[in-house]
Amino acid sequence: MARAATTSDAFNAVAEPRRRAILNYIALEERPVGEIVDSLGLGQPSVSKHLRVLLRVGLVNVRRDGRRMLYRTNAQAIRPLHEWTSTFERYWRHQLSRVKERAERKNNPSNDGGPEFTSRRKNDLDSSKN
Amino acid sequence: MARAATTSDAFNAVAEPRRRAILNYIALEERPVGEIVDSLGLGQPSVSKHLRVLLRVGLVNVRRDGRRMLYRTNAQAIRPLHEWTSTFERYWRHQLSRVKERAERKNNPSNDGGPEFTSRRKNDLDSSKN
DNA sequence: ACATTACATTCCCATATGGGCATATGTCAA
DNA sequence: TTGACATATGCCCATATGGGAATGTAATGT
Secondary structure, X not given: OOOOOXXXXXXXXXXXXXXXXXXXXXXXXXXXHHHHHHHHOOOHHHHHHHHHHHHHOOOEEEEEEOOEEEEEEOHHHHHHHHHHHHOOHHHHHHHHHHHHHHHHHHHOXXXXXXXXXXXXXXXXXXXXXO | OXXXXXXXXXXXXXXXXXXXXXXXXXXXXXXXXXXXXXXXXXXXXXXXXXXHHHHHOOOEEEEEEOOEEEEEEOHHHHHHHHHHHXXXXXXXXXXXXXXXXXXXXXXXXXXXXXXXXXXXXXXXXXXXXX
16 A cells, blocks of 8 residues: 555645645635635645645635635644644653753763763663553 | 655654554653563564664664664654744634634624635635645 | 475556646736 | 626546555574
């Protein structure tokens, strides 16, 4: 099998740089396809296809206005991604503090008995199934 | 051209469900490849390949321990994703409040003169280049 | 040096895209 | 109804994967 279909979820949808660009562009206000095409300098069919993908995963909403289709980012659909990344927040904080300690130790060579930080040993944390 | 290479950035890397699973699994503590294989029920070559991708974009770190390779999630590399999703936080909050208003209006039919929320009109916000 | 363990790579193949072009659709203006 | 606009789709092609099997490689034990 190949990669999971791009249309399957928000994670795949935002993996495309242009789709992120589109989401950023229409986050504030709904816009017709043509404006997106002009602003981002992409082909019209290309933009329509990207919008279709974004629509499928719920990342954008559409509304018809005459012959134009007004798209707008549906920010709520981005929450799952935000939440997933948030679960790592505590980790990068720990890691940052360790980096900080190392830096300080370097400036002040006196051994302050701080914890080790480079190449952690095993068993310093519970390893039961995530 | 086809999709941008998966190895190009964190967004593409985490688009793969298994890679996210791996990141979750080794977020707390470094683990040898074999353990990841057993725990996630994936093929060994497959896991090695995913780890290689994650390593390239900096989402994991490695350390050799005898014949084993201990991988661990480098949470900091996830910050960019977290920050990107955060830029939409204010939007989904607005959207949520609008949904809330609609719900309240529905329960209390008296027109409170609140703002429109369904199908916004054009020009209600500056539309200059993002 | 040889067998074993733990991973990393390489090959091959089916499939998912993404872009550009041409064309089908839907809508509004005469 | 005909013509012009604004989008959406279909088609074709080059390319990027991802998985599984087989094989290469590094490190350990005897």
